Amino acid sequence: MKAALVNRKMGLFLALAGGLALGVAWWVEHVLQIMPCELCLVERWPWRILILIGIIDIVLPGAAGGPVLWLAVPVLLASVGLAACHAGVEWQWWPSPLPGCHAPHITGRTMAERLASMPLRPSKPCDAPTYLVPGLPLSMSVMGGLYAAAILAVFFIWKRRVARTARRIFY
Template sequence: MKAALAHRKIGFFLVLASVLALGVAWWVENILHIMPCELCLVERWPWRILLLVGLIDILLPGVAGGPVLWLSVPLLVASVGLAFCHAGVEWGWWPSPLPGCHAPHIHGTTMAERLASMPLLPGKPCDYPTYLVPAVPLSMSVLGGLYAAVVLGIFVVMKQRAKQAVRRIFH
């Protein structure tokens, strides 16, 4: 019973952490009207999947919840890795691996051909960082990576405490 409750707390934590990450991204895009780049959109996927992992743990605490929680580790590591990749693009260390992050290739000899080859929606270049806090020189992608690392650390601590609670019950 206590083990299932400890796991369920971890599931709630993962759901809240995911909702916060996705909520900030939604707020920046829809309230502040800052267009995300293609890498920004990719960086949201680990949080969406992590939300599902947390929900599975809450809904199925004993059956699939505990083992499913371990999926959060590679998801959070992937989130940190994506943030590092994006930060490297912002800092000019390497080009973006995604084609949508590059300037569009406009071709054609006439103005009509050039206009037809332009994308319908303008894209934000991935090497143009978004700074949410003016006094803090950390871009949104760097802050997202730091947040994922903190969530991973808290997850590991919570998982170890749950393991210790189970040991106390059975010993």
Template sequence: MTQYGRNRLLAGVLCLGGVLALAVVWVVEHGLGIMPCELCLWERWPWRVLIGLGLLGLLSPWQWGRFWLWLCVVPLLASIGLTLCHAGVEWGWWPSPLPSCHAPHVFGHSMAERLASMPKLPSKPCDAPTYLVPGLPVSMTVMGGLYALALLVVVLVGGVGGRRSSRRFMR
């Protein structure tokens, strides 16, 4: 397989990896009815960016394919960083950096004013982990971070290792 074919394959894997991550959280939220917290919503953004960069890697000419693949490292690192932040909040190491993860602010003097200022949907606190696998003490946040780490390894091994192997065959 040529380097261009390898880059396109890797871009497709990353794009599908992002789609799979967002599909899982969609099923958990809408299928299982588990409400995400604000940090969970932030953790979805790197996957959206990864899908876009993967599509650019798939559709771009061969000279630019490698550039888009290396740019995919940025959202994967961002996903791992958000996972570390959220896991620290879940484990009680530090408070959430987002104000919406704390107790809601209710304003007003009368009961009607207070009820009107409450959010329409209750928010899930960021320090309440969601465990999908019974008996496995790994939250959904940590699973997402491990998944991002695995895709990062795929990018690094596929991008760097593939280049070395092609040199080996050309000798």
């Protein structure tokens, strides 16, 4: 019973952590009017999956919920990896792996054909970092990677404490 409650708390923590990450991204895009690049949009997917993992754990505690929490580890590692990839693009270490991050290819012979082949909205290049905090040289992608690493650290610390507590009870 107690383990299920502890797992539910971790599930709630993961769901809230994912919600906070997506909430900040929404605020930057819709309130600050800073358009995301294609890599930024891809970096949001691990947070959506993390919310789903947290909700599954809350709804299905115990046998089904506890093991589901471990799926957060590869999801958070993927988030860190995507952030590292995006940071490398921003720092000009390598080109973006996504075609949408490059200049659009406008095709056509007539002006009407060229206008029709243009994207509906101008895209933000992936190598143009977005800095939210003045004077802090950390882009949003780097801050997202650090945030994912911090959530992963909290997860392992939490799991370690739960395991220690369980050992004390049984021994």
